[in-house]
Amino acid sequence: MATPLVASSTSTIPSSTATTGQIKVEFSGGLELLFANQRSVTLPLPLPTTTSTSTLATPPTVGDLVTYLVNTAMVDPRKELFVVDGAVRPGILVLINEADWELEGEEEYQLCDGDTVLFVSTLHGG
């Protein structure tokens, strides 16, 4: 919601500190089954993207991370269980450093070194 104070329109300076480092990505609530039973993976920043969607000029966002996960990291062919119409499937919660991603700007959140992003499914049995 609240965009970071960085004026994104004039971010010509690729702040190298913000875009390098590593993040932790966690899966739970059954989502780990879609990612070869891994509950946690560490990814470098910038993301090892195969597609050229994100440029080096801006730090990768959670949206970029989702794209990376679904295109590259996800081994299970049932992509629709993770992403529907280009967005994280309704019913999957995303926590950025333990906070609801709704409080952090959702897909727009810019990843920093040391961040933890957790994807939890609420869709599995009761």
Add this chain to the structure above:
Amino acid sequence: MSPPTSTAAPSSAPTTPQPTSTRLCAHCKLSRPKIQRAKTRDRLCVPCFLHIFELEIHQTITSTNLFQRGDHIAIGASGGKDSTVLAAVLKTLNDRYDYGIKFTLLSIDEGIKGYRDDSLETVKRNAVQYEMPLVIVSYRELYGWTMDEVVQQIGKKGNCTVCGVFRRQALDRGAERLGVSHVVTGHNADDMAETVLMNLLRGDLPRLHRCTAILTASSSSPVRRSKPLKYAYEKEIVLYAHHRKLDYFSTECLYSPEAFRGSARALIKSLERVRPSAILDVVRSGESFVAMVPPEISGVAPSQPNTTATPVVLPPPPPPQQADDDPNAHCGGESGGEMAAFEKQLRENEEATHRETEVKLPQIRKKQKMKQTLMNCRKCGYMSSQELCKACVILEDLNKHRAKLGVQVELDEVEEEAKEGVRRKMEALELRKSVETDTGTDAKE
């Protein structure tokens, strides 16, 4: 059901601009918020969230007089998030507010390898963590069949119906074994909303208007069921489990669930994305239907000894005493007569079901239906409105074909025949279903 303190920051601090109110927990105004509530959009820190989540369930329990001191209550425990959170919260509340309730975990082992056997391990750990005794009742011991064997025989299609019939009776049997007459289950607001939608889409008015009741009792079962989490969002249940680091199991049943429920579920979740309050709104709508259903459908129980109202067909606006019972009951009714109201409602519901059946099945002996009497199943002794209870009807057919299938050679024809037989029986049961008073929410687990 709104949280106790949701008022905006007092105007006493005009010097501080918005940041303080948006960057700090809406409740304690001290810590950084981590959770955005779906119901209210309030932003809360973790401790305040946990506390308010528990408090709301406490309010649901007390406002409906759900429990009485000294009760022994079974918690239907699957090891999944809902029942794990239910057990954790009930344990917390029982200690904090001194309910004086004895809780026991009651689990059903359907016999599904790679699913239930693993989740039961979670329940066993929960029993230790929450210091509650655990009783496991298995389909194998009760019926001589595991769900794996059932699916092997009848295929995946329709296996949920078999499982649902078996589970319902198994919970009752387990409760009986424990000597308890009340089982709480982890059905949450999302489940309720799904069920409301499904009943609406099926045009099932009798079930639509009873599916949101927090407590359901039935003449065909000696055990009452209730849903203390009926106003809790699935999202918040998962967040509660996460932030309290609860130990729960999260693998989907291997045998695919009903497609219809799946669609209702996806719809609810999509609605939630656009309008988070939608889930609770649908539940509330379901509750409001109770008030709107005309007496011809909702029924005014003629068999009830104390009712002054005889089954006179009344015009749509319900009689005053009925209006007092439920319309705005929501979750917030305070009066002690609420339980009586529920029970009355339930009796009325049953009445409605009979009538609904008549409409659907004009062929079926009306008089017999009207005078539905309870008996014990000829085979197993379980309470039933028919000579054979549903589980025994299914079992009879399963067993008939088991002999033929004893040798696991390819016997396609026999197998097909067996499947067909069971399916036909299940279709018949579907018809009977509306006669008996199951809430239609059981299938969710």
